[in-house]
Every structure is written in C-alpha cells, then in structure tokens.
Amino acid sequence: MEDLSLHILDIVENSITAGASNIRIKINEDTKENLLLIEISDNGRGMDEEMLKNALDPFHTTRTTRNVGLGIPFLADAARDTGGDISIKSAKGEGTTISAAFRHDHIDRKPLGDIGKTLIVIIASNPDIDIIFEHKKNTSEYMLDTAEIKKELDGVPINAPGVIKVIENDLKEWFNNTNLMIK
Ligand SMILES: Nc1ncnc2c1ncn2[C@@H]1O[C@H](COP(=O)(O)OP(=O)(O)OP(=O)(O)O)[C@@H](O)[C@H]1O
Numbered sequence: 001m002e003d004l005s006l007h008i009l010d011i012v013e014n015s016i017t018a019g020a021s022n023i024r025i026k027i028n029e030d031t032k033e034n035l036l037l038i039e040i041s042d043n044g045r046g047m048d049e050e051m052l053k054n055a056l057d058p059f060h061t062t063r064t065t066r067n068v069g070l071g072i073p074f075l076a077d078a079a080r081d082t083g084g085d086i087s088i089k090s091a092k093g094e095g096t097t098i099s100a101a102f103r104h105d106h107i108d109r110k111p112l113g114d115i116g117k118t119l120i121v122i123i124a125s126n127p128d129i130d131i132i133f134e135h136k137k138n139t140s141e142y143m144l145d146t147a148e149i150k151k152e153l154d155g156v157p158i159n160a161p162g163v164i165k166v167i168e169n170d171l172k173e174w175f176n177n178t179n180l181m182i183k
C-alpha cells in the first residue's frame with residue numbers, strides 16, 4: 001500500500017464490518033519525539049481473546065470470500081518497517097482500538113497520503129456512522145465530529161453534496177496549513 005491513508009481506510013473498513021456506530025480516528029505527529037501515532041477505535045462487536053490473538057496472523061479472518069485477512073498484518077508491517085509496532089485492545093461487545101506507532105522521520109515511513117479524501121469517502125458512504133477525526137501536529141490541532149455537524153443540519157443528510165463540499169473544504173484548509181508548518 002502506497003500511503004497510510006489507505007491503511008486507515010482498511011482498518012476503518014473492519015470497524016464498519018464489526019457494526020460500529022462510532023469510529024474515532026486519531027493522528028498524532030510529534031516531530032520532537034520523532035513519533036507518528038495513528039489510533040482507530042470503534043464501538044463495534046469487538047473480539048474475544050482467541051480472535052484478538054489471531055488478528056495479527058494473515059491466515060485468520062472472519063471474512064468468507066477469501067481466507068486470509070490482510071488489513072491488520074499490513075498495517076503492522078508498515079509500522080515495524082520504521083521500528084514501530086501496533087497494539088490492539090478489544091473486548092467482545094465493547095469495541096476495538098488499534099494503535100500504530102511509526103518513527104516519524106524513518107526513510108521507510110510511508111507518507112500520510114490524502115487523509116482528507118479518505119475521510120470524505122468514509123463519511124459520504126457511511127452517513128449513519130458517527131466519525132470523529134482528530135489530528136495533532138506538534139502544537140496545532142484539528143477536530144471533526146460528524147455527530148456535531150449532524151445536529152446543525154436539521155435533517156439534511158450529511159452526505160448531501162453541499163454538506164460534503166463544506167467538510168471537504170474545511171479539511172483541505174487544515175491540511176494546507178499543516179503542510180506549511182515547520183516539519
Ligand atoms: N474493529 C474490529 N472489530 C471486530 N473485529 C475485528 C476488527 N478488526 C479486525 N477484526 C477481526 O480481525 C480479523 C482480521 O482483520 P484484517 O483486517 O486483518 O483482515 P480481514 O478484514 O478479515 O480481511 P481484509 O482486511 O484483508 O479484507 C477480521 O476478519 C475480524 O474478524
């Protein structure tokens with residue numbers, strides 16, 4: 001996979017498959033500590049201990065169309081390639097949190113990619129799921145909470161083109177500004 005936004009999309013796919021109604025995506029870039037953290041948590045059906053143990057193994061999957069699951073192992077590889085790792089916390093009936101840590105400046109650290117576009121795809125195709133996105137880059141911080149936006153919409157669907165455009169522009173502005181910041 002080319003960039004981390006595609007890994008994020010993959011992990012969020014798992015949350016959607018697990019029936020989550022809330023998904024939180026957090027990115028924390030701390031260039032002083034040389035750390036990039038990505039955390040995705042959901043309130044989906046969760047995993048029991050056996051599933052959790054198997055989740056890092058590509059030969060275990062609950063999907064039925066193909067008998068290897070790759071989303072989690074691929075993310076784990078991407079993190080380990082930079083000297084980082086992933087951790088998974090999950091409890092049956094409660095939800096799942098997957099965290100991945102990367103060395104920020106490592107030569108093999110994949111770029112974040114188009115996170116804004118990825119979020120738009122997730123939000124537009126899952127209007128009933130509440131998505132929280134938090135991105136911290138050193139001392140700057142951005143947050144998007146679709147539940148908050150929905151409250152303001154007065155029944156207009158969040159994936160109405162005009163609404164999506166506003167969210168997209170807001171994300172664009174944030175990413176343009178963060179890219180101008182000192183790395
Ligand atoms: N957020 C989650 N909630 C509940 N179960 C999960 C979650 N994420 C992963 N799992 C379990 O872990 C398994 C492995 O996930 P992984 O993403 O690696 O592969 P997959 O989703 O099965 O296949 P692929 O990602 O290649 O389409 C899943 O089949 C599912 O059983």
Ligand SMILES: [Mg+2]
Binds near residue numbers: 014071
């Ligand atoms: Mg998957």
